[in-house]
Amino acid sequence: MRVQVTAGLACAALLVVGLVVYRHNNSAAGNSPSRRSAAERSVVPSTAESLRVELREPLPESEADWQRVLTAEQFRVLRRKGTERAFTGAYWQSKVEGVYCCAACGQTLFHSDHKFDSGTGWPSFYQPIDEEHISTREDNGLFSRRTEVLCRRCDSHLGHVFDDGPRPTGLRYCMNSAALQLDTTRKSD
Numbered sequence: 001m002r003v004q005v006t007a008g009l010a011c012a013a014l015l016v017v018g019l020v021v022y023r024h025n026n027s028a029a030g031n032s033p034s035r036r037s038a039a040e041r042s043v044v045p046s047t048a049e050s051l052r053v054e055l056r057e058p059l060p061e062s063e064a065d066w067q068r069v070l071t072a073e074q075f076r077v078l079r080r081k082g083t084e085r086a087f088t089g090a091y092w093q094s095k096v097e098g099v100y101c102c103a104a105c106g107q108t109l110f111h112s113d114h115k116f117d118s119g120t121g122w123p124s125f126y127q128p129i130d131e132e133h134i135s136t137r138e139d140n141g142l143f144s145r146r147t148e149v150l151c152r153r154c155d156s157h158l159g160h161v162f163d164d165g166p167r168p169t170g171l172r173y174c175m176n177s178a179a180l181q182l183d184t185t186r187k188s189d
């Protein structure tokens with residue numbers, strides 16, 4: 001009888017110790033991930049402060065594929081030659097330094113140093129970062145004659161170029177914000 005009681009007490013004591021250890025470990029495990037992610041959040045800059053644009057590889061092969069990887073507005077502008085409403089895009093009045101890349105494929109297109117305030121409500125540049133990165137095409141509509149600007153790498157529509165820009169080129173590359181993504185980590189091509 002005494003042996004049974006002693007054994008019973010020992011079991012109860014072990015159970016209590018076991019529970020305390022379990023609760024301790026559990027609370028420690030529960031706390032550490034949140035502490036770690038809070039620390040990570042504080043050192044990783046948000047995309048609003050810093051955005052790196054990478055080349056898209058491989059390029060989508062069909063318009064259906066493009067539609068899957070672009071937002072509805074990007075697809076309408078880039079792949080359907082749409083024009084965003086003036087004074088509505090993300091970049092028309094941006095003065096943030098960096099390199100503007102093609103929102104479809106990541107090709108570098110324009111530098112913030114060549115951006116100027118055209119008063120049109122669209123981001124405007126007097127020259128591309130490299131003539132080889134864009135292509136132009138005559139765009140003869142019913143009432144107007146314009147020169148369309150496209151990304152040479154993925155053939156997406158970016159905007160138009162006019163000959164009423166400032167010196168030194170006299171050109172005005174009138175772009176859609178939706179066609180661009182500003183890479184703030186690059187200072188040159």
Ligand SMILES: [Zn+2]
Nearest residue numbers: 102105151154
């Ligand atoms: Zn492109």
